[in-house]
Amino acid sequence: MFTSPKYIDVILPLPLKGTFTYCTDEDDLLVGQRVVVQFGARKLYTAIVKRIHDKKPVEYQAKPLLAILDEAPIVNVVQLEFWDWIAKYYMCNLGDVMSAALPSSLKLASESQVIIHPDFDGDMGELKSDEVLLLNALSHQDELSISAISKLIDIKSVFSLINDLIRREVVQIKEDLRDKYKTKTLSIIYYIASYKKLENTKLTDKQQGLVTAYLKMQQNNPSKKWTVAQVLDKTGFSRAIFTALVNKEIFEIKREEISRLVQSQQEIIPDKQLADFQQKALVEIETSFAEKEVCLLHGITSSGKTEVYIKLIEQQLKKGKQVLYLLPEIALTTQIIKRLQKHFANKVGITHSHLNNAERVEVWKAVQENNDKKVQYPIMLGARSSLFLPFSNLGLIIVDEEHDPSFKQHQPAPRYHARDAAIYLANLHKAKVLLGSATPCVESYYNAKIGKYALVEMHTRYQGIAPPKIQTIDIRKAHLKKQMKYQFSPEILTSIEQTLSAGKQVILFQNRRGYSPVLSCGTCAYTPNCNSCDVSLTYHKWNNHLKCHYCGYTEKLPEVCPSCSANDFEDKGFGTEQIEESLRALLPEYITKRMDYDTTRGKNAHQMIITDFEQGRIDILVGTQMVTKGLDFDNVALVGILNADSMLHFPDFRAYERAFQLMMQVAGRAGRKGAQGKVLVQTYDQENKMFRLLKANDYASFIDQQIEERKLFNYPPYNRLIGITLKHKNQRKLDVAADGLASLLRKSFGNRVLGPEYPAISRIRNYYHKNVLLKIEQEGSVVEAKNILQTIVGRMQEHPDFKAVRFILDVDPV
Template identity: 45%
Template sequence: MLEFAPSNTSDRKTLFIEVILPLAIAKNYTYRVPFEMNDAVAIGKRVVVQFGKSKLYTAIVAAIGTQAPEKYEAKYILEVLDEQPIVTPYQLQLWQWIAEYYMCNVGEVMNAALPAALKLASETKIVLNKDFLIDRATLHDKEFLIAEALDLQPELTVSDIAKLLGQKTVMPILKGMFEKNIINISEEVSDRYKPRKRTFITLNPVYHNQDNLRELFSILERAPKQADALLTYMKLARHQKAVSKNDIAEESGAGPAVIKALIEKEIFFAEEKSVSRLHYEQENDTGIFDLSELQQNALNDIQRQFEDKDTVLLYGVTSSGKTQIYVRLIEEMINSGRQVLYLLPEIALTTHIIERLRAYFGSNIGVYHSKFNDNERAEVWQKVLNGDYRVILGARSSVFLPFDDLGLIIVDEEHETSYKQFDPAPRYNARDVAIYLSAMYKGKVLLGSATPSFESYFNARVHKYGLTELVQRYGGVELPDIEVVSIAEETKQKTIQSHFTGVLMKDMRQAIENKEQVILFQNRRGYAPLLMCRTCAHTPKCINCDVSLTYHKSSGKLHCHYCGYKEDSPSICPACGSTHLEYKGFGTEKIEDDLSLLLPDARLARMDMDTTRSRNALQNILNNLEEKKIDILVGTQMVAKGLDFADVTVIGIINADSLLKFPDYRANERSYQLLSQVSGRAGRRGKRGKVVIQTYDTGHRVLRQVIENNYHDLYFTEMEERRSFKYPPYYRIINLDIKHKDPDALYNQSIYLANELRKQFGDRVIGPEAPLVSRIRNYYIKTIMLKFEKDGISINKAKAVIRDVIMQFQTTKLSKGGIVQPDVDPY
């Protein structure tokens, strides 16, 4: 490691800098600084370097010194990109901790942490920003040339642009074009997140004068539809703070041309605003509310516990008003001049919280997640760096932002698996990173959930965390009535229709008759999970992965949900030539299809990965649900997260067995969480909801615990098993996934690694075993599991030994073609 030295030296001293490259390499590289750049380099700034024979990368300066590397000759850096550091010392410390804790390289952490606009490389693809109107007359010659080239060829790499301009370093020019919003990274554009927009109408202030208004109505006598629209606006404006174009159109029956004419005459002024996708109560618009007695007691308890605990768990049943407690804590933190990070598992499904917080805190709040395009993410990064935002609302990646003085981190729905990054490295859990991040700033962490993870609840019970409980719904609303219905019994009595029991059909019909809404949950997308030949039992499988293909009726193809492979659905069995092919099982697409026949008058929609891929698809579904254009919404796990609608009174869980029978030590915990969260979507606004759980195993313990809302019984029962079988939170788990395209080579590699690890750790090593899906994207997989007790062994020393074993393995001929991926705390 280089010695740290001040960067503002102006003499002819030869400086060397250690840089972090956005690559999976074991060590940082050292580069030499040209004399004329001595004053420009500083820790946390970006520099352009050549790595390998010809590739250019944007790297981050991690250390500065005067010592040349001993093993190789240092190349010169080519450019310093920043006037001020864009990465803080706290961030560098966090990156290093993540790399060590999660057993990856710091370059992989950098790659995950920085928005793409801040880490340009030779092969980065550049496109024009189509949402930005460019005045080309204002561009410099080189910028103009790049823009013209992108007109002719929509996508260029940084290397292409370097050739076009005839110079090696083009990063500063591209940086300037990013800052002017002229260009984007192509990978980010296709998946861009769009806020919901709505046009709001206001009356020209001239017509607030009664005489002018009377005169206006006399003029509009010749245009009765316009007069009706104006009257409708005035009526609506008396009862609501904001009147939208849609409100006027629906109430008066006026077409778009009528309202457009009033706007053109400057009688109406129109303004497009971003609005919430989801329902929330009108009084929240003002940012003024009173906590209930229970909420106030919980808030006081949290504040008291923060005096001697850095982390507190808020365990509150669904719809108990946790968000309002968060708001009070955020207000407190802002008043003390510190920053707040509010983490959410699914940004796209919880946009109402963004609007709610913006109502309270206005421009003080920023939003950050991967669905924003690259320019937007880079802009938020810069604003956090400058201290422009006091509150950041974001998904897991927002833990990487350059905070200045972070006083509080709220982790909402802390039990959610979405906080865990599975691929690629770093395979971090944002909840756990948040706790380390907060400790660096001497801040506090509040974990919130209606169904806490066992690890967090365990930590609260052993007094590592504080614990506050909210056991009643806000406003005294009752928890939903839950009924478990036997699929086997109804099949026997012939009262089941397709996949819907008589009980669920009756409740759905009643809800639709009452102009209420229904959500149906099925934890599998597609039409049918299996296509099988009745003659020979052949099942089509993916050519790249060890999974059966799922039939999707919308495309008429068989899909692999792991690698994206598709093929036409056969009409003849490719194995025996039989025409007797049938579909087995059912997914959300089949549920929707069957419902359209059983309830032909019901307005249906489906919310899963297939229906929400396009840019505004999710927004449109949620808008339609809010505006009561949907009677029944069919969905996967997406429907369990963040939906908050006044008129959803019936929840149907089509087949609970697929959750309860999953071969995983967390199956019961996850089943309880998911069933409770889905159930919690019902009856959130004064009406008691109804939940129908369809299952073959009506006596399953977890179902009883869900009905009784008995989290504690679940916790104590499961913890006994975990203690007996050496699972978290009593033990730590590290998985090693070994991958290879040749199954025989994989077998030899995994056996070798397991034996080497057993020499060090004995029976703490389990495997190698094939996971549930043992081949993905043509790579065969074996997993070695290591279990470490929490007392009596240093986990850091154990990780160091594992690293040494992997490194020693990678120096052998046996390792050729193999990939070893450590995953710390894998579940």
């Protein structure tokens, strides 16, 4: 046991290196608990205890710990070890990792504003004197910062007091007002009248009718709790009639706390019998896990990978283990969520960016929960951030669509890759990892081929359906012969009409939203550009606005050209909005909808579009890469890719890999049930060798070809990459800093340093960008290279000329 006083190292949710030491005489302190500490002259923060020891800091006087917020740790030891690895591997601060990992509601800081909870009834009878003092102050001032409350109430544990009031819904943090979700309580109806009371109470016919209707509802569903709104909706009676019955003490209304986490209403279905090739894959995966920690499941589109995942999840649940199912974009995977809930009901938890702060806290607690009577989630379905949940007994991590670049975090730090981080997290839990994809990334496929990962393949579609037939269309010839109608060649237009006439549906893919990416004056060639970025403004016709897709700047479309006053604007190129308009002109008798960022901003907008398409209320679905992810439609017979070349011509060594993956994925939406599907690809470059492999569905040959090219030019998987981006508002200062950094790096790394170079978009939000790329051989010491890089960057940041320059380090950029 430690002698008094003892010291604790804490992690603060700030972009600062390492931990900070505080002193305390608390005996019941545990690693992983939240504590309140003072940092700086006036600010208080919630910190996480990382280590408890008896070593006094040498360089500074340790400040005292102010309060302990939790009875039990909210972060476990394995999580802290995982945070350490993320910070070291991805070259970021431990505070950045804490900020990314914890829900906002668990990170109170003294800048937060406290207000009276809108549901507080004003009853202060049970409140303590300090709590009454705070409520009186808030009744005179609408809001108070936590630092102001600290001055008002002279106690050490002001955070504990506020947390307790938040829990009892007396006050709330102001940010909670931005949440657009239902509150935690519902008005539940209880029938309280005895038979004698009912006999002796005079009721009108309508009041008697409502009582009879309610009793019948209760008889049919004895365990169900009915809300006021539900009863009035089902019975058709008015609120005035119901209020009269409450006043006559026939009914009683109680406000009852409910979980914010939506419980599944799906009907449990019996397990499906796996096809022979699926059963073979399942056995191979199970066998591989005896020898290797990671297995890559390469199954073509519609081969039934999800059914194999379900069998593996069942095995883990029988062992009492937890399962993490990672998806690239959780908001777009409604169908997978429903399928898992049909098998596992309320054992499946979901976390994503559409949850509010309070819901995220409840998910966090449900993952931690060991009490069977409370909400528990042994299966968590989530996007990349779900890696940070407090798992204690993880048995399996499934990374579905493992090739997807959405698994990489770009802004802000930590810039981690969820697939790679999942492998390390599984190693900490002694769990297994299954990577699944129809189009695995080059690095994963290479690791499987050299024996680092196990490889299991499924080359057959479920129920023996043939893969879609892929054809290319040379639109160069169609343009020369003036056969194009809007964005469509004669072949694709004819196929669309034939498909729709047969009662089937069509998906059209164009990886660009908006109406037109460029608008220019036909007289003087003036092009509207963003004021803050070096990029043209995209035209959105639905609101007649020009918008920058990098910083969000918006302006109205000018009536005349600002340069020459001509009224002659022409659009160059096309996006999903223009395609939707063209189809409505060409095929007005069919329903066309689009699915892109602009049409799926609402909480359930994507789900409504998917449901409408599933149920046949939409004939043609036009979309960006959203339509390639996690969608399984029975009635789609034709997929059209309207501009394949736009995906190929990027100055990026991964451009062909991403284009091939996207086209194969969107092609896989066709012909998933019944007859063979058809895929038409419009291109100006029909002879490109990539299209030959695409038509043959030969992904293995494409990967082999990519691996050879990367070996020749020293790119992954043969080399590791670290990207360094420098940002500054003054272009000249940025040039000096970038040249200086590259010069220092070359002294240590020689020709392994590429750049500095401006990216394709060199200015965003008034900051100029310049990139330097560092290549490190696989057999070289990556740790040593990172140490050298951090030393050089640290030295430059200390230089007075470069203090305003931002240095962004990105390990394994994608």
